[in-house]
Amino acid sequence: MSVSMGIKGLKSVTAAVLSAAMLFAAAACGTTDSSDTASSSGDASGSSSSSSTKGFDTSSIKKDDEIAALLPESVTKDGTLVVGTDTSYAPAEFLAEDGKTPVGFDVDLFKALAAIFGLKEETVTSTFDSIIPSVGSKYDVGISSFTVTKERLEAVDFVTYFKAGSTFVVQKGNPNKVDSSDLCGKKVAVQTGTTQEEEVNKDNEQCKADGKSEIEIQSSKLQTDVTTAVASGKADVFYADSPVAGYAITQTGDTLEALGEDVGVTPEAVAIKKGDSQTAEAVQKAIQKLMDDGTYKKILDTWGVSSGAIDKPEINPTVE
Template structure:
């Protein structure tokens, strides 16, 4: 059975109000409150009421900054490509234009170590990696490290996240995540979750079962809306994103089953740019060692995804 039209409309409206306007937009969140805590909030809330970690006190590290090539430092700005539909990692604040989230705060912290200004540029997820090294200095957008992606870019790890299935509250369509054949499944384009669902679909067809109705969207907010409104029965996304979406839709949604995996996420860097990769690795490790990194994650309620070592092109790629 499915939700009535009235309930579907209410769910969609709740999502629009909570995510597409207020939040417009891959470890489970430790807290559902992602607004800033105590003295770690940003000083200026005029553009947004969503406040992250205040990076203004982070000092430049001359030794680390000296590692960067002129191609990164010449304009005085660290440009970062991000898909700003992926709360709480990277999304847009209430003004509809200011990037916020724990990835954005980490980007600002890295830039501060380099002594550079930071600019997060909104883009669709699948277009970021091809643009790293040309349009963007870095890509920081919840990228799961995979062998395929490492053929295109180099990576520096900074987080660990699992994947979670999400359905409407009460699972009205009685979806079984272990058997998605014939089910309408929403995923974000270019994600590892989309790859997994595509593989499951091939198995369905090989077994002579109904194909999965895969609804791939450029924006995670559209993925979430599809399930909240009943256009899809289930979505699959990073655990942090899933938990945050449930909170922001007023408990219209719920997780289905246990989190899967727990794989590294990383900063994407132009392939072969060893100087930038080393600088980013050392900057993140410095932030880890001095406690700033953990404070950023805790500000957004995602401290359970913390790691203690930043690695270049880790061996445990998916």
Template sequence: MAHTLTSRLTATGAVVAAGALLLTGCGSSKISGNSGAAPNASASVSAVTADPSLAAMVPAALKSKGTVTIATDSTYAPAEFKDASGKIVGFDIDLGDAIFAKLGLKTTWQSADFGSIIGGIAAKKYDLSLSSFTDTKEREKTIDLVQYYAAGEAIATLAGNPDKVPSTANDLCGFKVAVQTNTTESDEIKNTINPGCKKAGKPEIPNNGDQFDAQSDATSALISKRDQAMLADSPVVDYAVKQNSSLMKLGENYNVAPYGIALPKGTQLTQAVQAAVKALIQDGTYGQILNKWGVQSGAITADKVLINAAAS
């Protein structure tokens, strides 16, 4: 999302990723559309086999176990969400599977409340997380983050913009804005946009945004006209607009920052994951996965796969 410094959301709700992402939890209407299909579902992704030199970097305990447990908030299409059958899918999922295939390990994915994931990693409930974490200096105090993708923030509104919602976030003063709880966008409303509105003598965004535990419910709130706009990460907005003809994107992406794979602080697995991501970029698998999900605009090059390199 730019998933933010703080915690995020309950990811256990079933995502029927459709016309946007799933069944709404805030209204009675169902969002229609394709149930969790990737935008380019027929795109080929090469099979990944283990690289012995990279597998040798895996900590002995994990190598012995043979499987990594990965936490993810499964309401955040197209990165991580549940399809109609309840299976967790998305570009983070495909990438995670490829990373650990390269390292000679299998993956077990667990839906988790975003806000609980970092604590779950510290408590060794999870080995790591791929869940659209924005890399920040604050997060780097408690976890390692391996950068793998660049995402911005974006604004969505109803098609045709009947409420004349402005195309820049700082101008959303007084509008009803749907946002996922504890995301970068949620923090932005509270800490930047609303203070700016107040200073300018303009009405603030009510309640620091209409907050939802699941991104899918924030999208539903906009579609159902409960809210006038939605703030979310650019891949999420782009996917929602592609899936729902009732929505449109406003303006350009802003505040572009890297996503990071979250790992325990100081683990040897961090360097192994970094090396695997670089290898997948270099052999073309990474690009194939992003193309499958229609998110190739956020691709980074192998030299940008950095550890704990947040700008702020």
């Protein structure tokens, strides 16, 4: 969930817009706030989905003994690699049509990592802002479209695997005349705990300092609720990672559209317990192996997000 480089009327909503928004929410519904939900394939090489939403088949990926040996006993002792993720962020991580099975390109990547390590995988659905504080205790790693920031690097170590910008999304035709360079007085929907939320809050402070109308910031735990807010007319615009924005546009029957160009392309990474250099090295080498043998590209191609591919995973990259 990315950092921007600076954040540059309908009286009613048609039934078609509302219907499309509800379809998107149903197809990518997420976790509740009250508890985590675990889902496991039972076998790291197993196929991920029992529903009609299928990702990349990881069944052919074999264990790499040399890479697996890098992991500390604290991770391998129970034979399971546990990941925390917010399954409301399609197409990176979301729930299939059965409402239970985690799918997405991040999910497929995690399954591939577990296969290389020779471990079973367990995906635990949680709220986005609760994952990083729980890495190393509840979860072995966190994979949830985490943008690398200086603040987050103080809490966890990161291994990069993707890059993404941020995109503003409005109803088709931009009926509320949103200008991304001046959001003062607009209703802006964002997901709680994301760097997009941080950026909009900073812009709101500038609006107040300039004596302009404040931004009405609508923060939601789930990205699906953020998307629905704009599709239904509750909000004027939402701000999210570019692949998520693109997927939302297609899944809502093209009732939404991107506003302007993507901004602030930044790395996304796997979150690992701070100071756990063994796991960080193992994850880095496993991702590099997937890149070298072509599996990484196939996973991204499966979900239509190959534009976010990187060539080399880095541990704790330098960020602005």
